[in-house]
Amino acid sequence: xxxxxxxxxxxxxxxxxxxxxxxxxxxxxxxxxxxxxxxxxxxxxxxxxxxxxxxxxxxxxxxxxxxxxxxxxxxxxxxxxxxxxxxxxxxxxxxxxxxxxxxxxxxxxxxxxxxxxxxxxxxxxxxxxxxxxxxxxxxxxxxxxxxxxxxxxxxxxxxxxxxxxxxxxxxxxxxxxxxxxxxxxxxxxxxxxxxxxxxxxxxxxxxxxxxxxxxxxxxxxxxxxxxxxxxxxxxxxxxxxxxxxxxxxxxxxxxxxxxxxxxxxxxxxxxxxxxxxxxxxxxxxxxxxxxxxxxxxxxxxxxxxxxxxxxxxxxxxxxx
Amino acid sequence: xxxxxxxxxxxxxxxxxxxxxxxxxxxxxxxxxxxxxxxxxxxxxxxxxxxxxxxxxxxxxxxxxxxxxxxxxxxxxxxxxxxxxxxxxxxxxxxxxxxxxxxxxxxxxxxxxxxxxxxxxxxxxxxxxxxxxxxxxxxxxxxxxxxxxxxxxxxxxxxxxxxxxxxxxxxxxxxxxxxx
Numbered sequence: 001x002x003x004x005x006x007x008x009x010x011x012x013x014x015x016x017x018x019x020x021x022x023x024x025x026x027x028x029x030x031x032x033x034x035x036x037x038x039x040x041x042x043x044x045x046x047x048x049x050x051x052x053x054x055x056x057x058x059x060x061x062x063x064x065x066x067x068x069x070x071x072x073x074x075x076x077x078x079x080x081x082x083x084x085x086x087x088x089x090x091x092x093x094x095x096x097x098x099x100x101x102x103x104x105x106x107x108x109x110x111x112x113x114x115x116x117x118x119x120x121x122x123x124x125x126x127x128x129x130x131x132x133x134x135x136x137x138x139x140x141x142x143x144x145x146x147x148x149x150x151x152x153x154x155x156x157x158x159x160x161x162x163x164x165x166x167x168x169x170x171x172x173x174x175x176x177x178x179x180x181x182x183x184x185x186x187x188x189x190x191x192x193x194x195x196x197x198x199x200x201x202x203x204x205x206x207x208x209x210x211x212x213x214x215x216x217x218x219x220x221x222x223x224x225x226x227x228x229x230x231x232x233x234x235x236x237x238x239x240x241x242x243x244x245x246x247x248x249x250x251x252x253x254x255x256x257x258x259x260x261x262x263x264x265x266x267x268x269x270x271x272x273x274x275x276x277x278x279x280x281x282x283x284x285x286x287x288x289x290x291x292x293x294x295x296x297x298x299x300x301x302x303x304x305x306x307x308x309x310x311x312x313x314x315x316x317x318x319x320x
Numbered sequence: 321x322x323x324x325x326x327x328x329x330x331x332x333x334x335x336x337x338x339x340x341x342x343x344x345x346x347x348x349x350x351x352x353x354x355x356x357x358x359x360x361x362x363x364x365x366x367x368x369x370x371x372x373x374x375x376x377x378x379x380x381x382x383x384x385x386x387x388x389x390x391x392x393x394x395x396x397x398x399x400x401x402x403x404x405x406x407x408x409x410x411x412x413x414x415x416x417x418x419x420x421x422x423x424x425x426x427x428x429x430x431x432x433x434x435x436x437x438x439x440x441x442x443x444x445x446x447x448x449x450x451x452x453x454x455x456x457x458x459x460x461x462x463x464x465x466x467x468x469x470x471x472x473x474x475x476x477x478x479x480x481x482x483x484x485x486x487x488x489x490x491x492x493x494x495x496x497x498x499x500x
Contacts, residue, residue: 004477011357021397028350028389036477038353039484046456068356070363076430077491080437085456251412264411298412 007037011044012060016291017256041065042078049079056284205235205282212240212295212312224292224313229285231319236288238281240297240310242269247299247309252281255294263287290318325375332378333388347389351396358400366403370396436497440490448486455483 001009009015010023027034047053048061066075208227229236242250254263269277279297297310321329333347334340348367355363373395441449458464469479 004480024354024397025390025393027354028347028393031346032481034350034353035481035484038488039480042484042487043480064357064359067359068361070356073495074491076433077437077487077494080430080434081452081456081487081490083434084437084441085453086458253408 003033003036004040007033007040008044011037011041011065012057013064014286014289016289042074045071045075045078046082049075050082056286205237206230206233206285207237207239209239209241210295210312210314212297212310224315227314227316229288229316229318233285236283236285238283238295240279240281240295242277242279242297242299242310249299250279250309251298252279253296253298254288255296256291288316290316292316321372321375322379325372325379328378329371329375343388347392351392354396355400360400360403366396366399370399373399433494433498436494437490440493440497443493444486444490448489452483452486452490455479 006015006023010020015023027037044053044061045065048058048066051058053061062075065071206229210225238252240252249266249268252265252267263283265281265283267279267281269279271277292313292315294311294313296308299309330337330340330344333343348371351367351370352363355366360366370392374392377395441452444452454468455461455465465479466476469476472479474482
């Protein structure tokens with residue numbers, strides 16, 4: 001794994017404990033590696049500030065890197081730098097760029113113009129609604145409005161009107177000519193091409209029923225449940241039966257290593273069909289990478305104290 | 321840490337006291353970050369605790385067999401594990417009671433922060449300021465950065481590090497400015 005990818009995964013908490021420790025040792029010993037790690041951290045914060053990360057990844061970045069006061073200060077610095085660099089709050093012109101051989105403006109190249117036009121066509125076909133009015137054309141009002149909404153994105157249809165009449169046709173008609181490319185904002189920037197909205201996929205989570213032991217004091221854990229998360233799984237649910245417990249709510253704590261709290265959640269039991277109460281611990285599959293964990297369930301005992309009522313070890317593998 | 325313990329600690333880092341002090345600062349800064357990346361609440365305190373323990377052991381005559389860094393890391397890791405255990409117990413105790421939510425610390429307003437950032441940027445040498453602004457310009461700026469690394473004739477990671485060292489100076493300046 002390249003260093004950049006390694007430190008990125010380290011910062012996002014995606015490495016196993018042994019690998020994390022190796023990275024940490026190297027960070028202490030290797031100044032260049034350490035600087036790279038801080039640089040990647042700054043890039044992650046900037047991407048989060050710009051809204052360039054997927055929601056789950058953004059949440060993870062903010063939680064891991066920007067929840068402390070120092071982290072929030074770094075995030076604010078990243079945001080401020082991005083704003084100043086983009087000229088959004090600039091009151092004076094940007095200083096002359098570094099001396100380098102100037103190339104022709106990107107948008108002057110025909111290939112780039114066609115790429116921009118194609119990107120805009122895709123953008124028109126895949127997103128939003130708007131109304132165009134052609135004042136010189138009395139026979140036709142070209143109206144683009146959303147068709148029946150599908151599971152993802154909206155389709156456009158052009159309704160042709162005859163004078164005074166009902167719409168002649170509602171069959172979808174593609175745009176005839178692509179709009180001209182926008183004027184160049186900056187010679188050295190490439191216009192971002194927006195991809196069409198992908199249809200939403202109904203993703204059902206993969207469910208694992210954990211048969212954790214009901215703990216008695218001093219009882220040793222002997223059983224390790226193996227969980228294999230199929231490739232491509234997005235969400236998983238861990239179900240824990242609490243039929244014989246009395247609590248109205250529980251704390252589920254997933255530990256990694258000796259004492260490292262990896263994930264935790266406060267849950268209320270749910271019931272379904274004839275099934276007794278059980279807990280549903282819902283999390284993205286990426287939040288439970290391969291490795292061994294201990295799962296503890298805490299509830300309130302009869303005398304009102306918090307106690308561990310169930311416990312078990314699980315071994316998570318990926319694939320299949 | 322007593323003066324004798326500090327002397328033993330510095331001596332273990334380097335025979336030259338000035339270089340030893342530099343190493344001390346480097347290790348200290350790195351440990352603070354490692355504790356931060358582990359999600360610890362008081363990284364400076366934990367780092368000080370690490371140093372105190374190392375200094376105490378050295379002054380007691382404990383021989384360090386592994387490299388200095390390895391030894392510091394080992395002690396820091398133990399400190400971290402103790403903190404996690406304590407935090408887990410406290411968390412369970414907190415959830416049992418009805419405690420008022422923790423008040424967030426007051427933070428400087430965006431305007432003041434931006435003003436400090438501008439001032440500090442202007443204090444940088446022009447080539448460093450240009451480099452920093454160019455590096456951070458534009459959305460999805462990976463391509464921009466690759467172009468920049470090509471123009472400067474250095475690999476992308478070297479560019480990252482170079483920019484980061486300038487940014488670190490900026491960060492320190494902004495921190496001082498906000499602290500006034």
